Amino acid sequence: MSEHDGQFEQKEEHEHEHHIVSPVIYLAILLALLVGTGLTVWASFIDLGEWHIAPGLTLFWNPAVALAIACTKMVLVVLFFMHVKYSTKLTKLTVACGVFTFLALIGMTMTDYFSRAWGRW
Amino acid sequence: MSAATIVSLPDQSTARIPKMNFLTKENGLLSWLLTGDHKRIATLYLISITFFFFIGGSLAGLIRLELLTPQTSLMAADTYNKVFTMHGVIMVFLFLVPSVPATIGNFVIPMMVGAKDLALPKVNLLSWYLYIIAGFMVIYTMAAGGVDTGWTFTSPLSTHYLNTHVISTGLAIFVAGFSSIFTGLNFIVTIHKMRCPGMTWFRLPLFVWANYAASILMVLGTPVLAITLVLVVLERTVHIGVFDPAYGGDPILFQHLFWFYSHPAVYIMILPGMGVISEVISTFSRKRVFGYTAVAFSSVAIAVFGFFVWAHHMFIMGISNYAALVFSLLTMLVAVPSAIKIFNWAFTLYKGSITFETPMLYAFGFMGLFTIGGMTGVFLGSTGTDIHLTETYFIVAHFHFVMVGGMLMAFLSGIHFWWPKWTGRMYPEKISQFAAVVTFIGFNFTFFPQFILGTLGMPRRYAAYPPEFQALNVFSTAGATILGVGYLLPVLYLTWSLKYGAIAGNNPWQATGLEWQTQSPPLTENFLETPIMDHEAYDYEWLEQQQQKEVASVG
Amino acid sequence: MSDSTAISNSAAAETHHEHPPYQRHHFETVEQQADTTNFAMWLFLLTEVMFFGGLFTSYLIMRNWYYPAFVEASHQLNIGWGTANTAVLIMSSFTMAMGVWSAETRRKGALVLCLSLTFVLGLAFLGIKTIEYHEKWEKHHVPGLNWSDASFLNPASDPEVHKDYPGDQPLAPDMAQKAQMYFFLYFAMTGMHALHMIIGISILGFMIVRARAGAYTTGHVTYVENFGLYWHFVDIIWIFLFPLLYLISRH
Numbered sequence: 071m072s073e074h075d076g077q078f079e080q081k082e083e084h085e086h087e088h089h090i091v092s093p094v095i096y097l098a099i100l101l102a103l104l105v106g107t108g109l110t111v112w113a114s115f116i117d118l119g120e121w122h123i124a125p126g127l128t129l130f131w132n133p134a135v136a137l138a139i140a141c142t143k144m145v146l147v148v149l150f151f152m153h154v155k156y157s158t159k160l161t162k163l164t165v166a167c168g169v170f171t172f173l174a175l176i177g178m179t180m181t182d183y184f185s186r187a188w189g190r191w
Numbered sequence: 192m193s194a195a196t197i198v199s200l201p202d203q204s205t206a207r208i209p210k211m212n213f214l215t216k217e218n219g220l221l222s223w224l225l226t227g228d229h230k231r232i233a234t235l236y237l238i239s240i241t242f243f244f245f246i247g248g249s250l251a252g253l254i255r256l257e258l259l260t261p262q263t264s265l266m267a268a269d270t271y272n273k274v275f276t277m278h279g280v281i282m283v284f285l286f287l288v289p290s291v292p293a294t295i296g297n298f299v300i301p302m303m304v305g306a307k308d309l310a311l312p313k314v315n316l317l318s319w320y321l322y323i324i325a326g327f328m329v330i331y332t333m334a335a336g337g338v339d340t341g342w343t344f345t346s347p348l349s350t351h352y353l354n355t356h357v358i359s360t361g362l363a364i365f366v367a368g369f370s371s372i373f374t375g376l377n378f379i380v381t382i383h384k385m386r387c388p389g390m391t392w393f394r395l396p397l398f399v400w401a402n403y404a405a406s407i408l409m410v411l412g413t414p415v416l417a418i419t420l421v422l423v424v425l426e427r428t429v430h431i432g433v434f435d436p437a438y439g440g441d442p443i444l445f446q447h448l449f450w451f452y453s454h455p456a457v458y459i460m461i462l463p464g465m466g467v468i469s470e471v472i473s474t475f476s477r478k479r480v481f482g483y484t485a486v487a488f489s490s491v492a493i494a495v496f497g498f499f500v501w502a503h504h505m506f507i508m509g510i511s512n513y514a515a516l517v518f519s520l521l522t523m524l525v526a527v528p529s530a531i532k533i534f535n536w537a538f539t540l541y542k543g544s545i546t547f548e549t550p551m552l553y554a555f556g557f558m559g560l561f562t563i564g565g566m567t568g569v570f571l572g573s574t575g576t577d578i579h580l581t582e583t584y585f586i587v588a589h590f591h592f593v594m595v596g597g598m599l600m601a602f603l604s605g606i607h608f609w610w611p612k613w614t615g616r617m618y619p620e621k622i623s624q625f626a627a628v629v630t631f632i633g634f635n636f637t638f639f640p641q642f643i644l645g646t647l648g649m650p651r652r653y654a655a656y657p658p659e660f661q662a663l664n665v666f667s668t669a670g671a672t673i674l675g676v677g678y679l680l681p682v683l684y685l686t687w688s689l690k691y692g693a694i695a696g697n698n699p700w701q702a703t704g705l706e707w708q709t710q711s712p713p714l715t716e717n718f719l720e721t722p723i724m725d726h727e728a729y730d731y732e733w734l735e736q737q738q739q740k741e742v743a744s745v746g
Numbered sequence: 747m748s749d750s751t752a753i754s755n756s757a758a759a760e761t762h763h764e765h766p767p768y769q770r771h772h773f774e775t776v777e778q779q780a781d782t783t784n785f786a787m788w789l790f791l792l793t794e795v796m797f798f799g800g801l802f803t804s805y806l807i808m809r810n811w812y813y814p815a816f817v818e819a820s821h822q823l824n825i826g827w828g829t830a831n832t833a834v835l836i837m838s839s840f841t842m843a844m845g846v847w848s849a850e851t852r853r854k855g856a857l858v859l860c861l862s863l864t865f866v867l868g869l870a871f872l873g874i875k876t877i878e879y880h881e882k883w884e885k886h887h888v889p890g891l892n893w894s895d896a897s898f899l900n901p902a903s904d905p906e907v908h909k910d911y912p913g914d915q916p917l918a919p920d921m922a923q924k925a926q927m928y929f930f931l932y933f934a935m936t937g938m939h940a941l942h943m944i945i946g947i948s949i950l951g952f953m954i955v956r957a958r959a960g961a962y963t964t965g966h967v968t969y970v971e972n973f974g975l976y977w978h979f980v981d982i983i984w985i986f987l988f989p990l991l992y993l994i995s996r997h
């Protein structure tokens with residue numbers, strides 16, 4: 071029953087750590103990021119319009135597309151440049167934890183701002 | 192009660208403090224200032240936070256003296272504002288936040304997980320230096336004339352109206368924040384990566400779990416406070432910014448960002464204290480903590496829920512009614528894990544062989560006072576009663592019950608509990624029990640009347656008050672005097688015990704944690720060889736067998 | 747979470763005492779040390795995420811409040827420089843990733859080259875940023891220190907920008923004032939980002955010297971790897987700053 075959890079984690083990570091990402095993948099990611107940059111600049115000059123979901127709630131496509139492209143670029147950097155795709159569950163959990171708390175800060179603050187005018191139309 | 196005490200000390204005529212230990216390893220000031228040893232850094236921290244505690248405490252004394260009479264008799268109103276601000280800033284950022292983690296946690300966590308040191312010794316030392324820099328900046332602020340925003344730096348008061356030293360205080364807290372981030376980061380890494388063979392997550396002492404949860408809050412919450420203070424400082428220097436309505440900013444945005452940290456900060460301050468209580472209750476009732484897993488996960492639950500309740504500090508500030516409703520309900524939710532802890536400690540006591548050494552007395556004080564503090568928090572968390580009670584002395588009483596009645600009791604409990612491990616000598620039992628009782632009595636005299644004052648409507652943060660509140664204020668000031676004695680006594684007898692205390696031996700409390708299975712004071716490397724954890728946490732039968740084996744082999 | 751084979755592993759680690767010089771005494775194995783510092787770096791990045799989180803929250807709210815001012819103020823930014831800088835930073839992230847690869851595969855020359863390229867690209871980014879900041883100063887768009895509402899009260903007074911965005915209407919004085927809020931956040935966010943770049947470049951300089959001495963190409967890659975994480979993080983921040991500040995109000 072005596073086990074070594076800490077050692078186990080290390081062992082698991084150890085196997086992952088020596089996964090050396092090939093330069094070909096790095097190059098592909100670089101190209102994808104540059105294409106993404108071009109795409110987002112190009113898209114910013116076109117009026118993509120907006121979507122009236124409900125009264126008082128409108129989605130503007132330009133910022134939505136720009137942020138979507140930025141998120142995609144971030145995911146590529148995190149997964150490949152930062153090796154998270156090849157890392158342990160702990161690293162993945164850490165990244166998820168950061169994203170979650172970041173969204174909690176923005177999201178929960180927004181609940182206040184968005185609902186302040188409710189019932190006052 | 193079967194036994195009056197569980198203390199078992201070695202034969203005092205032959206016992207010696209081990210010649211080789213972390214205190215005697217190297218000598219000279221530099222060996223301390225450049226040390227990487229977590230136990231030495233903990234000692235540095237202990238001395239520094241005690242220093243700041245007594246500065247903050249003296250300021251509290253001044254506040255109580257001023258409030259003895261309804262008029263502003265001792266100091267002018269704006270001096271009073273500065274005094275309570277400096278009291279708050281020092282107590283929160285320079286005492287409560289680092290109190291248990293940076294001293295006791297720093298000292299015992301590596302030993303509890305069976306490691307030689309924290310994962311990042313240099314970062315640990317850096318954390319202490321940042322703390323000291325922050326401390327000097329605060330002292331500079333006081334010497335230069337102080338700051339009077341309240342420890343909450345409320346905008347636009349802090350950004351527009353006041354001409355006191357907001358910038359130096361803000362930067363001091365920025366630096367202190369990074370000190371606490373580095374401590375928290377170090378703990379998380381150590382607990383994940385430095386556990387000895389056999390030390391699984393569910394064999395960790397609950398003190399480690401509690402500090403782990405607090406560390407998560409430190410790493411994720413503190414940077415938000417840091418950037419908020421940077422924005423306040425920028426706003427004061429360039430006279431444009433996002434908080435001051437005169438420039439088009441939103442003071443409620445400041446409140447959101449500030450409380451995003453400062454609510455979790457309450458848990459940063461209380462969780463490590465709860466960890467101490469788990470250790471002490473178990474040791475002095477000779478029982479495994481009831482519902483170990485529930486207590487462990489309740490710490491993590493508090494940390495997670497803690498991020499979703501901050502707007503309960505803002506119910507009267509003009510936030511949306513709907514958001515207030517959500518935050519109020521979530522606040523009720525966070526009371527659940529705290530209650531789980533209290534109930535589990537009570538069940539641990541049930542049918543335990545309880546003894547009443549000083550750490551246990553403080554722990555009892557904690558349980559009672561924290562329960563009152565926590566329950567009154569529920570009053571404040573419900574939007575209706577909050578509107579009546581907020582910004583009155585009810586709030587003051589509430590958070591002092593949690594912070595002083597809770598955390599400070601836990602800190603003193605922990606200091607007494609690990610003192611023999613730290614110094615190799617026992618503190619004097621009788622006088623310290625007396626001090627614990629004095630603290631408890633003084634505390635209740637000081638802060639209980641403030642609940643009544645608050646419900647009667649006495650507002651906080653004023654130097655003067657209507658004469659009908661005087662009787663209760665006199666009570667409170669008298670209590671503070673008793674409390675002051677209660678805090679001075681430990682400093683005196685603990686210092687005395689450094690030279691004259693009884694030799695403690697390895698394990699005076701017959702406790703089960705790995706830190707008690709090594710010599711006192713420990714070696715710099717903590718253990719002679721890497722320990723192997725082959726039993727569950729709080730396994731008193733294992734301890735007994737272990738001791739019998741030792742007796743047999745010596746015989 | 748149980749793995750009984752790990753015991754023999756740890757026993758083996760205890761018996762041999764020949765440690766490589768870069769292993770610190772309180773770790774049992776080099777792998778443990780590598781994992782630990784790597785995890786610590788990730789936690790530090792969490793702190794950084796939340797640090798910038800406060801700025802992003804402020805930006806989001808102020809942009810919603812003062813939308814017209816933020817739109818016209820963002821037209822003042824030079825999209826060419828912004829795009830160029832994004833490309834420069836992405837390239838530097840690539841060279842940094844290649845640096846980690848060179849260290850892992852023990853290619854000393856390649857490592858020094860990659861780190862040096864990252865260093866140069868980092869400096870190029872800061873150079874372009876300086877040009878942009880200078881332009882803001884000349885046009886009196888530095889909030890608090892050198893500020894004029896003219897470009898927003900009367901867009902036609904700013905022919906360079908006006909020819910690209912002829913639709914920009916004059917703003918009411920109180921709204922034109924709020925363009926200052928945009929530039930406050932612009933300087934706070936890009937300034938904080940630039941500060942991270944400066945710290946990164948300084949560390950890079952130190953690393954290049956050490957890399958030339960062969961410090962990272964003998965199997966001890968953690969330092970390079972962890973620095974890489976930091977550098978990529980700074981890149982990610984810019985990946986978001988670029989659309990938020992430069993792009994989303996262009997159409």
Ligand SMILES: [Cu+2]
Nearest residue numbers: 454457501504
């Ligand atoms: Cu709170």
